[in-house]
Amino acid sequence: MSLDLPPLIRDRLQDWQAGLRALDGASKSTITAYGADVAGFLAFLARHWGESPVPRRLAAITATDLRAWMAHERGRGISARSLARELSSVKSFWRWLAEREGFDPTVVLSARNPRFRTPLPRPLAEDAAREVLSVVGHQHETPWIAARDVAVVTLLYGCGLRISEALALRGSDHPLPEVLRVRGKGGRERLVPVLSAAREAVAAYARLCPMDLTAEGPLFRGARGKALNPRLIAKAMERARMQLGLPRTATPHALRHSFATHLLSAGGDLRAIQELLGHASLSTTQIYTGVDTARLLEVYDRTHPHA
Incomplete structure (x- = not known):
């Protein structure tokens, strides 16, 4: 988890992960991966905005911000499949955070997943x-x-x-x-x-x-x-x-x-x-x-x- 995030957001991220563990029964490795996805997204926003991603600022996120993040991820070689997983993690956190902070998460939740072709399983005859x-x-x-x-x-x-x-x-x-x-x-x-x-x-x-x-x-x-x-x-x-x-x-x-x-x-x-x-x-x-x-x-x- 990024140490550059403000304490309040780090606490919120930890609370969200604890909820995944307790309510969803997600494995430790899955929770760690989700946390890394969201922390990376928040760290990008801090650099993109030039200010700390506190709840008030997160509530005002725009579709342009999301597109900038996706372009950044693809630019560093992230596959469409991996980006879709990252976006899924971000949506899950955003939904949880919006309920607690009282803001509308529609901008993030309505973001479209990048398209990718799911490879078919390769069974034996x-x-x-x-x-x-x-x-x-x-x-x-x-x-x-x-x-x-x-x-x-x-x-x-x-x-x-x-x-x-x-x-x-x-x-x-x-x-x-x-x-x-x-x-x-x-x-x-x-x-x-x-x-x-x-x-x-x-x-x-x-x-x-x-x-x-x-x-x-x-x-x-x-x-x-x-x-x-x-x-x-x-x-x-x-x-x-x-x-x-x-x-x-x-x-x-x-x-x-x-x-x-x-x-x-x-x-x-x-x-x-x-x-x-x-x-x-x-x-x-x-x-x-x-x-x-x-x-x-x-x-x-x-x-x-x-x-």
Whole structure:
């Protein structure tokens, strides 16, 4: 947070961040990023105006001021996507501040986000996803480690978990229930059905694991008994990718994308997929409809070549 800001504004910024933590359940890293976005914006205004950005002055902000800030950010190489995130942080703070200081935040809240093209997720084909699960199981010469890696990647593809969510499971979660309660981003909880293949993969790992999987300890362990480092699963995916000739986008997170895309292709309901993935907004989940359409067009072009 910038030390050039007046004490009152620094206090307001800290109060806003505390509210995000308490009410929205945002993660520490997210709150830090939001705070840096807003502090940077306020520091720009101080330089742009030549005076401290106190509430009275902030209430009089103009659309021209906002355009000047956006031009400054783009001029220093900030992408349209990153600028949109910064503007979102600023709008959130402005809305909060206006309620407490009693001014109209419309000028900031009505600012248009910069346009950018959202890249589509890069899921694996269904046969490739199944091959990954098979190949991972034959990579390590130590049986329990091979079984562990299979269990983790099966949870990513079979349940749509994030790698952080899979590695956050505790010993008390074994044996896996038919429906698993998962705590995702922002502390949001969701219920995820667990396929029998995932339950069996985790059970196979637990039987072979030489460590005592205590109720409060991590379910997935490294070779020395500590919590499994996600980098080890990324390396297992790298090896599988090279063996199968898959693109560099075949990462652990691509298995989660594959879970969503394959469900949608099979006729899954978008709202239900949103709940399974733990997305706060349906618009986040709707990106998978673009993947499905892109695949359809790819198949069309391949099977109906243009003259």
